[in-house]
Amino acid sequence: MSDRLVGQRVARTDAVDKVTGKAVYTTDLTMPGMMHAVLVRSPVPHGMLRSIDVSAAESHPGVVATLVGAEIAHLEPYYGEWVLDQPPLAIGKVRFVGEPVVGIIAETERAALEAAELVELDIDPLPTLATVDEALAACETAIHPDRTSADPDLPNVCYRAQFEHGDVDAAMASAAYVHRAVYRFPGVSHYAMEPHACLAAWGPEGLEMWSGTQQPFKVRADLARIFKVPLSSVRVRVPYVGGGYGGKGQSKYEPVTAALARKAGRPVRLVVPIEDSFRTVRRHAAVIEMATAVDAGGALVARETRVLFDTGAYADKGPRVAKKGAYRATGPYGIPNFRSVGLAVYTNTIPAGAMRGFSTPQVVWAGESAIDEVAEHLGEDPVAFRLARLAQRGDPYLANDTPLDADLRAGLQMAADVVRWDTDVPAGRGRGVAVGVKDGGGGTGSSQAVVRVHADGSVEVLVGTSELGQGARTVFAELAADELRTSLAAVTVRFADTDMVPFDRGTNASRSTVAVGSAVVDAARRAREEIGAAVQVVWGNFEEVALDGATVTAGSQIGSLRTLLATARGVPETEVSAIVAHGSHDVVASDTPLGSSTLFYEVGHGAAEVTVDEETGVVAVVSYASVADVGCALNPVNVEGQDEGATMMGIGHTLFEELEYDGGEPLNTNLFDYRIPRAQDVPDDFHTLLLELADGPGPHGSKGAGEGGIIPVAPAIANAVYQATGVRIRDLPMTPERVWRALRDARSDPNEEK
Amino acid sequence: MATVRVVVNGAPVVMNVEDHELLLDVVRDRLRLTGSKRSCDLQVCGACTVLLDGLAISACTTLAAEIDGRALVTVEGLADGDTLHPVQQAFVDHGATQCGFCTPGMVMSVCALVAETPDADAQEVREYLSGTICRCTGYVKILEAAAEVLARGDDAAKRDE
Numbered sequence A: 001m002s003d004r005l006v007g008q009r010v011a012r013t014d015a016v017d018k019v020t021g022k023a024v025y026t027t028d029l030t031m032p033g034m035m036h037a038v039l040v041r042s043p044v045p046h047g048m049l050r051s052i053d054v055s056a057a058e059s060h061p062g063v064v065a066t067l068v069g070a071e072i073a074h075l076e077p078y079y080g081e082w083v084l085d086q087p088p089l090a091i092g093k094v095r096f097v098g099e100p101v102v103g104i105i106a107e108t109e110r111a112a113l114e115a116a117e118l119v120e121l122d123i124d125p126l127p128t129l130a131t132v133d134e135a136l137a138a139c140e141t142a143i144h145p146d147r148t149s150a151d152p153d154l155p156n157v158c159y160r161a162q163f164e165h166g167d168v169d170a171a172m173a174s175a176a177y178v179h180r181a182v183y184r185f186p187g188v189s190h191y192a193m194e195p196h197a198c199l200a201a202w203g204p205e206g207l208e209m210w211s212g213t214q215q216p217f218k219v220r221a222d223l224a225r226i227f228k229v230p231l232s233s234v235r236v237r238v239p240y241v242g243g244g245y246g247g248k249g250q251s252k253y254e255p256v257t258a259a260l261a262r263k264a265g266r267p268v269r270l271v272v273p274i275e276d277s278f279r280t281v282r283r284h285a286a287v288i289e290m291a292t293a294v295d296a297g298g299a300l301v302a303r304e305t306r307v308l309f310d311t312g313a314y315a316d317k318g319p320r321v322a323k324k325g326a327y328r329a330t331g332p333y334g335i336p337n338f339r340s341v342g343l344a345v346y347t348n349t350i351p352a353g354a355m356r357g358f359s360t361p362q363v364v365w366a367g368e369s370a371i372d373e374v375a376e377h378l379g380e381d382p383v384a385f386r387l388a389r390l391a392q393r394g395d396p397y398l399a400n401d402t403p404l405d406a407d408l409r410a411g412l413q414m415a416a417d418v419v420r421w422d423t424d425v426p427a428g429r430g431r432g433v434a435v436g437v438k439d440g441g442g443g444t445g446s447s448q449a450v451v452r453v454h455a456d457g458s459v460e461v462l463v464g465t466s467e468l469g470q471g472a473r474t475v476f477a478e479l480a481a482d483e484l485r486t487s488l489a490a491v492t493v494r495f496a497d498t499d500m501v502p503f504d505r506g507t508n509a510s511r512s513t514v515a516v517g518s519a520v521v522d523a524a525r526r527a528r529e530e531i532g533a534a535v536q537v538v539w540g541n542f543e544e545v546a547l548d549g550a551t552v553t554a555g556s557q558i559g560s561l562r563t564l565l566a567t568a569r570g571v572p573e574t575e576v577s578a579i580v581a582h583g584s585h586d587v588v589a590s591d592t593p594l595g596s597s598t599l600f601y602e603v604g605h606g607a608a609e610v611t612v613d614e615e616t617g618v619v620a621v622v623s624y625a626s627v628a629d630v631g632c633a634l635n636p637v638n639v640e641g642q643d644e645g646a647t648m649m650g651i652g653h654t655l656f657e658e659l660e661y662d663g664g665e666p667l668n669t670n671l672f673d674y675r676i677p678r679a680q681d682v683p684d685d686f687h688t689l690l691l692e693l694a695d696g697p698g699p700h701g702s703k704g705a706g707e708g709g710i711i712p713v714a715p716a717i718a719n720a721v722y723q724a725t726g727v728r729i730r731d732l733p734m735t736p737e738r739v740w741r742a743l744r745d746a747r748s749d750p751n752e753e754k
Numbered sequence B: 001m002a003t004v005r006v007v008v009n010g011a012p013v014v015m016n017v018e019d020h021e022l023l024l025d026v027v028r029d030r031l032r033l034t035g036s037k038r039s040c041d042l043q044v045c046g047a048c049t050v051l052l053d054g055l056a057i058s059a060c061t062t063l064a065a066e067i068d069g070r071a072l073v074t075v076e077g078l079a080d081g082d083t084l085h086p087v088q089q090a091f092v093d094h095g096a097t098q099c100g101f102c103t104p105g106m107v108m109s110v111c112a113l114v115a116e117t118p119d120a121d122a123q124e125v126r127e128y129l130s131g132t133i134c135r136c137t138g139y140v141k142i143l144e145a146a147a148e149v150l151a152r153g154d155d156a157a158k159r160d161e
Helices: A015-020 A109-116 A132-137 A168-173 A216-227 A254-264 A274-278 A318-328 A360-378 A382-389 A408-418 A472-484 A512-539 A561-569 A636-655 A713-725 A736-747 B023-030 B086-094 B103-116 B122-129 B140-152
Strands: A035-041 A047-053 A063-068 A100-106 A120-125 A157-165 A177-185 A197-203 A206-211 A234-237 A268-271 A285-294 A300-312 A337-346 A429-440 A445-453 A459-462 A491-493 A545-548 A551-554 A557-560 A579-587 A600-612 A619-629 A685-691 B002-008 B011-017 B049-052 B055-058 B071-073
Touching (some): A015 B086, A015 B103, A035 A109, A035 A254, A047 A100, A063 A109, A063 A254, A100 A109, A100 A254, A132 A300, A132 A337, A157 A318, A168 A300, A168 A337, A206 A254, A216 A234, A216 A254, A254 A268, A318 A429, A360 A382, A360 A429, A360 A713, A382 A408, A382 A429, A408 A429, A408 A619, A408 A685, A445 A512, A459 A472, A512 A545, A512 A557, A512 A561, A512 A579, A557 A561, A600 A636, A619 A713, A636 A685, A636 A713, A636 B140, A713 A736, B011 B023, B055 B103, B086 B103, B086 B140, B103 B122, B103 B140, B122 B140
Parallel strands (some): A035 A268, A206 A234, A300 A337, A459 A491
Antiparallel strands (some): A035 A100, A047 A120, A063 A100, A157 A337, A177 A285, A197 A206, A197 A268, A285 A300, A429 A600, A445 A579, A545 A551, A551 A557, B002 B011, B049 B071
16 A cells, blocks of 8 residues: 555654653563562672571561572572573572572562661682683682583683684784784673563463563573473563663573562562662673784785683673674684684673674774774775775675675775765874674574464564564564555554564574564565455455555455455354464574574774873764664664664773773672763764665665674774874773873883883 | 652642652652653663653652652653653654663653753753763764754743743
C-alpha cells in the first residue's frame, strides 16, 4: 500500500511510551508478595572466607531469609561464557571489592539494607593482585587456584589467544624501519543509567525471571544448568532495558536472584544501587605492546602485537575479548606478516566483560596511533599514508579471511573532507584521523523470527532481541510492514520472552538488524506467500499482494483477509487462525581465522580537529566527523543516534573516563567521581555521516551499526593533539593533568631539574 | 511522620510520610508514577527530575516531607490525554530518546529550561542540560529537540510551569 518504510525518518515505535514515562523497565516491576533483596559485598579485594555470621541480620524485623554461597555449592553454581568460574555468591574465597557474599531478603528494601549492616564477615586476607603486572609476577598467588593458568609461562592467565601468519621475525629483521611503542587504555564503566536489576519468582511451572538482559536465552540456559531444572521450566522475560552497551550480556544477577527467591519461597526483586552496577562489570583495561614494520618502499610488511587485557576477578566474556582483540590488532592494512597475542589476565578487580566495540577500541587505539607515528617517520601525510595502504573491498581482513565488504578509502576520505583536511590548519590547532574496523555479528550464531498475521490483519513479530534503546523493535516493525505491504501501525514487535519467542543468540555485536532483521524479513515473506496462496485459490490469480489493515488487495481485487482465509481453508470466519510463519538466519562455522565467516565488517572512520591549552592541558574537540559505513540506513534517525552516542562514549574514554583504584580498592564508582560526557562536551562542530553503498548482508544491503563510531575516536583525537603540540600521548584518558605533564616533559630542558 | 498536602499533576493528594522518606520513593512506590527514574542517587544524573512549583529538582535528594503545600509535576503530568506536551512531541520528532531511561528527566529539564530561559542560546542550552546525563544519544538529537521548542516560542510549552 504505502511507500517503503525503511530508509525514511520514521519515529521510533516506542518513543511515545518513553517520553510519557509509560515505558516499564525491570526496576519498575512489582509483583504481589514480592520481597526485596540486598547483597552484602566483600570489603576486601582478595581473601579466604573464614566465617559469615548472619544471625543478627536474620532476626532483624522484616527480614525473611539470608543466603550464603555455601548453601548453593551443591548446585552447578559457576557461570561464565567460555570459562565457568563465577559463583552467584562467593564460595570459599572473595576475589574483588564488591563481590556479593551474602543475600538478604526482606519485606522492604530498607529492612534489607539495615540487616545488611548486621552481617559479620570474617575474611583472611590474601595478597592483592591489583594490576596485570602484579598478577603476572605473582607465582605464589593464584586468584583461581583450582584453574590452570592458560599461559604455560605466566600465572593468573585466564585465556590466551594467538593469531599468526607469514614470517614476522624475518620481516622485522629485514625491515627498513620498525616502530615500537606501548599504549594503555583504561578500564571504563558502561554506566547504563538503569542499574542491573532482576525479578525472580518460582511457581508451579518453574522459574520466572524478569531481567534487563541482553541475552535471555543464554540466561535461561545458565539458570537451567545451575538449578538443575529443564529449559522448559525457566522463563526469561526482558522488558525495556535502560542501556546495555554489553554490560548486561551474560548472566549477571539472575542466578543470585533466582537462588534468593527459591530460598524465600516468595518473588524477590533485586535492584542494585548504581555504585554496585559500577562494581559488576567494566571494560577491559589494556596494555598494548605493538611493533609495526615498513620496508624500504614504505609498505607495511609486519606487525607484532601483545595485548594484556585486565579481565578482573572473573572471566565473564574476557576470553572472547582477548581472542577478538588479538585478531583485530593487526588492522585493516593487509599486513602480510603478523603475530598477535591476547592474554586475559585475572586481577583482584571488578570483572571485565563485553563493552561496545568489544576490544576494538583498545587495539585500534594502539594501531591507529602507530600508523600515524610510522607516517610521521616516513614524512608522509597521515591520510595519504592510509589511503595508499588500506585494504580494498574483497581483500581478506587477515590471511584466508572473510573478504572485506566495505570501501575503507571512500569512508576515510569522507571523514577527512569534513574537517577540511586539505586546508591549512589554524594556528594552535591540530587535526587527526583514524580508521576502525571490527568483524561484526559475533561469529557463529542462530536467529529466528516468527511473524503472525491475524485474521483482522494485525501483525505480531516475535523475536528474542532485547530493546536496549538501539531501536531494534522499530526496525523490525518497519521490515515486517514493508514485506507484508502493510502499515507500521498494524505491526507489534513483542518483547523478548523465552516462552513465547523463538531462539536468538543475543543482542550484541551489532548483529540484530542483520541477523534477526533477515529472519524477520524471511518470516514476513513466508506469511505474505501464504496470503498469496489463498488469493490464488479464491480469486484465481496471484498478483502483487498487499495488506491494508484487514483488507487484502491483489491487482484489482480487494477483499477481507478473514473472508479470504476462511474461504481458502473451508472454515467458518469465526475460526480463522493466524498465519504463522517462521524465518531464520544462521552463521555457521567455516575455515577462517575466527572459525566462522564474518557476517559483516563494522567500519567507523573518525576525523577530529582540536585545540590544546598549553597552560592547563585541556584538550578541546572543536570539530569531529564520524563516518558510519552502514550499507543502508534502514532507519536513518536511529542509526545516526546510535553513531552519535557511540562517538560521545568514545570521547568519554578519550578525555576523562577511567575507573581508578588504590590497590584493590575502587575509588570512583559513583557519578560524583566518575565523569560521564555531558551536553557541554559535544563538539561545537559535530557530524555523523552515513556511508550507504548497499554492500552489507542484511535487508536492503544493510550492515550492523552502533559500535563503529566509538572505535576511532581516541586515536583520531590523539593524532590531532600530536599535530597541535608535537607531543605524542600513548596513555588514555587524555586528562588535563596527563596532557599538561606530557607537554611539560616535552618542553623542559632535559638538563634542568624538573 | 508528617502530613503533606500536595497537588500532583493537577490533582490534590494528602499523604502521611515518614521523616526520612525521599520524594522519589514516594512518587515511584506510593504514587506508582514510575516515569521518574533512579540512577545515580546523588543529584548528578537528572533521571529523577520533577518540577516543584515549576522549578526542576532532583527527587532522589528531596525529602517528601518538604513538599507540603506545593505543586508537583512529573513526566506523567505533561501530556493532555493523547496529545503530547510540545517538549515530548519534539523528543519524538527528533529521535531524542533511545533506551529512554534518562528521557523523563531530560524532558522535565527541557520544560524547566523553556520556562526559565525562553531565549536561551545554544550554549546556554548545553550548560543547562549538562545537569542531566544521557549515555545513549550523545545529546545531539536532544539539543535539536530543545532548540526547536525554544525557536517556536510555543506558549503551550510553558503551560504547566
